[in-house]
Amino acid sequence: GGGGGDTASETSPSSAAPAASSSAPAATKGDGTLTIGTLLPQTGNLAFLGPPEFAGVDLAIKEINEAGGVLGKPVAKIDTDSGDTTTNIASQSVDKLLAQKADAIIGAASSSVSESVVDKITGAGVVQFSPANTSDKFTTLNDQGLYFRTAPPDKLQGRVLGDLIVADGSDTVAIFAMQDSYGTGLADQVQKTVTDGGAEVVERVDYDPKAADFSAEVTKIKSKSPKAIVLIGFEETSKVIQELVKQGLPASKHKWYMVDGNTSNTNYLKMPKGTLKGVKGTIPGAAAPEEFQKKLLEVDKELEDFSYAPESYDAANLIALAAEAAKSDAGADIAAKLAEVSKGGEKCKSFKECVDLLKAGKDIDYDGVSGPVEFNDAGDPAVATIGIYEYGDDNKYGSKAIEYRTGNIAG
Amino acid sequence: MNAVPEPAESKAAITDRAAHLEGAENALLRCDELIAGYLPGVNILNGADLYVAEGELIGIIGPNGAGKSTLLKAMFGLVNIRSGTVLLKGENITNMKAHALVSRGVGYVPQTNNVFPSLTIEENLEMGAFQVPGKFKERFEFVAELFPALKERRKQRAGSLSGGERQMVAMARALMTEPSVLLLDEPSAGLSPKLQDLVFIQAQQINKAGVTVIMVEQNARRCLQICHRGYVLDQGRNAYSGTGRELANDPKVIELYLGTLAKA
Amino acid sequence: MRRAVIAFTAFLGGLIFLLAGPAHAGPADCQGLKGTLKLQGQPVNGAKISVTTEGGQPVQEVTSNAQGIWDVQVDKPGKYKVTLDPGSLPQNSQVRGGNNVRTPTVYEGNCSTVLFALEAKGAAAGADQEATGESSFWAQAAQLAFEGLNLGLIIALGALGLSLIYGTTGLTNFAHGELVTLGAVLAYAFNVGFSIQLIPAAILAVVVAGALGYGQDRFFWGQLRKRGTGTIAMMIISIGVAILLRNLIQFFFGPQTETFTDYNTQAGLQLGPISAAPKNLWAMGIELAVLVVVGLALMKTRTGKAARAVSDNPALAASSGINVDRVIRIIWTGGGAIAALAGVMLGLSQSLKFTMGQDILLLIFAGVTLGGLGTAFGALVGSIVVGVFIQVSTLWVPPELKSVGALVVLIVVLLFRPQGILGRRERIG
């Protein structure tokens, strides 16, 4: 538990117990089969980003098993739905995964959802590995060393986005942020960078993603007539856009910026041509090799968005490698090795390549599709890349970013 | 359940079902051995018989809870009949829906909940004439004459009326259609003596005009005075039947049902 | 207008800069601060900029080049202080907002951009802004009132259907929200799946939804009524129906947000202080027409009165010769159709999602209750009050709490008029 001073310290001994003891009792010891559970959005307002994430994990596991599995056995996978914050599907899914003795859980995508289950998962001595959580909160979270992520904290994305806005010359900015730990956290970062850079945030609206409509929110922004409008949210952004256009704040007159949660190739297709023309969006992740996207399409041929597919793929690979390195499929053992396999050693780029090195007794440094993935002490990537994408006339962004910015999370 | 009171010296007592049904062949409306009830497994009517010839005025009396209202409701399709038959002009109308009976010329005034509270008096009466909207104006004038209070208050919602005023509305509503058979469940209850008179006279008048009337009353003596024949219902079956006068003077009936308070 | 032009040129400028940028903007070759100075779209040459560390130690002084660009490389990441010398600016120009000092942070291997927005002196920005601020309050209020009306009318359609069904059958139908969704999704299916233009698609959807409403009563609710299921049990069953329908819709429609292909993201017209998309105006017209027509039909027509009679006392209605089942079926058909229309309108003015009906159900209930249970015009009035309140209250409360305002009003109104705005008191005794 994060929380305040002394309670947190009182919490840790008791709740840390299962984690610490996980190498002792039978159940958490590991049963020889690495079981990976996924807790990713099949429903809810992030569901449109579920497919690439599932595809990433599926592809990785397919490759791992083709390469002979982990500890000599094929990796087992259990898919569950994370829903969104408005349901407690995630909690039930976790119960189910724990009951089925998952050793590591990949997910959730939404930071808020992850936050709601992290105590439960880590309390049970299981690794939680999110491919998409970008909220800064997880950096400081008390997770007994069991929480990891391949997605970079929003410190970086916020910095890049803020700088982009300032560089584009907008001195008045409105921020429209979904009200949850991701949305408000990212908005805070953007606001800070933008203000430091010399522009003014003239209006900031933290909205309820479940709101029936956003006319009042947009009216608020309209009265300030900002040069740039930052849209931070998930799927509901398309509703916001409609309202912006309706109330006379189109992208052609005000610069719109989007983020990883709503930069999508599927959500805005029906809008009139050119509605999103010139809109820029940021998505964490380095340029993925084209061949990787091809492989993903083999797994799921309907993929349109690829956000967080590389991160998911890397997450599964890293877990498998850590299990190999630890020679155990128990959660705590995997967690103990994760940082090690991510950095400092012989570089390798795929599970097969890495596992061969491991088997040869070498220390490895897995460099993933999403970037170099080097875990710091908090289980966050230390360095990461943010891609800046731009929408074209067809309301889609190209698969290539117009720019990638790499930076240290710590600054 | 207690047994039906011993029919001993009463000559009105029904000892022989066949005898009672004498003359029932040409009845306009006829119920045979009705068994009906509300709750599963509990029968309220236990084989009630009744017949009415065309143009007759029939009175039904009996203690509280005897099943009088249930009998009317069963005939009118508002309570499920579990066995037995109801015939109207030879047609089997057992368990037929109420609205279908209305179109066959049957009218009914319930004992309780007999107005539409959120409708105005006028609308209540309009509902009474639902199947014959063309006649509304004419019939409205007619009932307005009977109960002048209603015309004054035509725009008042029935839900805010006094008990007696409701009763008037209920009665008037049933008179909107000019039915050929009229079932009245305690039409005089709650009315002032003056209006009670009116109700009884009206029942007779309507009957004289050719309408067959079946009337349940606790104002039993008055009822027996005007009716051609009467039934005494007890515990869901007919205990006595006979002409109004016979019943009114039958010592057993007096003792058990009529009492001596209102001396004839 | 001028502002917009400026913004636009700035935007173009930015674009050129960016397009030129990427080729060399590799992360490694930049660690420092940079910026571009522009006045009304024109680059400002020769402006002096000095960079110091946070502690005040001078790092470098530069002047902007012909493109207005300046650039300072630093050795160490960290916070810096950037000062623009106002004296070096072209005459008659100044830094907007007056502050000519910035304190950006430089991160390892990255360049941070610093912005000094310039404006012509004597633009009398202050006074100007205040004036617009004032008028913008009323402009905002007007816009919000319009939005409120727009929302309120949709709620009213939903409320009308709900209140009709509640009125005649006593059923508090928690699945009504799903009937709304269903209408929208059906129209979507016709519109997108069969590529039918939205207007005929909507008409088809309303007709189909009406038929489904009929079927629902015929094969489901009617049967339950026949078996004597109590109203409370039916209410709970309706919760089950809501869950069933909602998830079936999700199964077929998917969990995402969608929009119709026609009239999508329509640009607004400026009507005085209000900007409204033409589709909103049409929708509101249709909604109002339907509401008034149905309301009058209930008051004036025989079937309408029969519906009220059935709601009061079904047994007595039957005794009066009303075919109760038929009336209820008509109401279900109409209620389903009206709910579907509400869904189409909601989808048109916002967007479609499988939870869209569920999300406004509470508002629908609030509208019905506020107006007075079971009265058609009450539903209309109540819903509009709810809609307008939700939107207009955002002038004072944060938009995320906008429903709170409306719900508080609901509670307060019911405290003083426990029977709702148009409802009537019951008689005791």
Next chain:
Amino acid sequence: MRDDTMDETTGESSDESKDAAVTATRKAAALEAFKDMAREPGVAKPDPILVVDKVVRRFGGLTAVDVEHVEVQRGAITALIGPNGAGKTTFFNQLTGFDTADAGTWTFNGRAMSGVPAHKVARAGMVRTFQLTKALSRLTVMENMRLGAQQQKGESFWRALVPGFWRSQEQEITERAEELLVRFKLDAKRDDFAGSLSGGQRKLLEMARALMVGPELVMLDEPMAGVNPALTQSLLGHVKDLREQGMTVLFVEHDMDMVRDISDWVIVMAQGAVIAEGPPSTIMSDERVIDAYLGAHHDAPLSDTELQAQLHDAEAELEAEIEEETQK
């Protein structure tokens, strides 16, 4: 019969002769009190339990109640009669706190009662029944009855938790209720839900339940409408018993036989106002009362001959009508 009020009066009521004697005294006392009283609306009573002043209740344009002054004598049976819509029920509603009067004051036992909430009115000893009955449908008849009893220990939250506190009292209450149920011919329905009673049975339950309260003044709104005559008769005996036990009864009724039989005093209302007062015999021959309320047969039910005559008239009328129609 064991009632709260009983202990004060007769103690054991098994002694019949004593009972009869007491009956005589009470009735005589009541009659004595009324003997020389003026027959005018609002007349002062020697020992009023209820005194009402200037009570007005309007519904929109309609003045439903406008009572200048009225008093109800303690220990007597007073009937309140009047045409339908005269305002009798509305008047009851005002007095018992179920509706708020637009104006007026009234005292019960000398205690001001205007504005007092309904339950406090009942606790003060003034209990009413409803014309349109209010059976507690999904409670059994017995539970309905038990609910009427006052000062139940087990009705407070904390004591309810310990059955020991209220067991014995419950026992007593049940006994009392059983006796009343026998009287009201509802004993066979003891364990049935009140919602399954017939119209008349509900009336009976309504009254019996009110008596469980053991009130000082019981206000019955048409208690016998819909109750079968034989039972009515036996219940009248019971009501008279109540008077003997010191209870005051105020009742609304349209059944003149009953009014004549049991009431000591009659108050007549019309169009919201009290228009006449007096003993039953005088009242029933009062012109105004006959006009407004009783109609043709005020004294006795129609005899057969009268009936025939009436019928004849009606027939003639009808024939004339038919003729008229055919002529048209």
Next chain:
Amino acid sequence: MDWLTIFTTTVHAAIGWETVVYGLAAIGVNIHFGYTGLLNFGQAAFMAVAGYGLAVTVTVLNLPFWVGIFVGLGAAVLLALLMGIPTLQLRADYLAIVTIAAAEIIRLIFRSVQFKGVFGGSDGRRGFNGDFYAMNPYPEGRYGIGPIVFDERTLWLLTVGWIVVLLACGLVYLLMKSPWGRVLKAIREDEDAVRALGKNVFAYKMQSLVLGGVVGCFGGFFYGLYNGAVQPDVFGTEMTFFAYTIVILGGAARVFGPVVGAMIFWVLFVFIGNLLAELVANGYIPFMTSIQVGPIRYALVGLGFILLLIVRPQGIFGDKREIAIDAR
């Protein structure tokens, strides 16, 4: 097909924390709605204020666990008073909408940015259950029979949870058998009649609201303790709806109705979900993807409830006769 998992998760659900949480919520609803007839659709709010009361006290104010419990209880009582004073005068259907509205207001305030510092916005609060598990007497390990095992934490929560559930049932049993409970049931049927019998209806309704709220608030505690977190959106109207469904499933106004209802509810829920997931995962339902399992599961659960209620409209323990009586 992993039948074992399906079986064990289902059994877990039957006695698991969800059953405890929803069972308690439903016992509260049963007191409100089943016994008193109060259509309180804001039960989730009671759970929310309790959960947040505990969470905020512990995490924000840094006070001990027990203080948190008392703050939570106090908050529930306070909420009942606040919600009750204006709403208990309203007719049942109006009460329903007002309580839904009140619950939504509370949820929206909990999730608002304005009060993020206190309530944590839409992410809620975490990390307050340490003291609870510190009291755990069970040594570390796994407990259970065969495949049905719990770790010591869950076992501890369930032990306390079920004790509270049983205590609540005992309380309800004692109260509803007593005259106090009789008054509640009478209020459910007709308030005016109860008022006429001298009971302070408002006071009883308030007691019922407080009691049901307090029982329900324990559901909020256990939710927070098990999940280690409280979030505003969990306490939405859906939670209240589920509680009502549970009450009806088990049989309204029955002591064990809510508990058995909760078991059925969760068994159905978990069983359908897991069975379906397994079927899809093993390719038995080729036209469905695992992504579609979620909605179909809910749809089937909805269907299950509908069927159960059609087959047994009175619920498991309900009395068919009671249902047949038209309460309208």
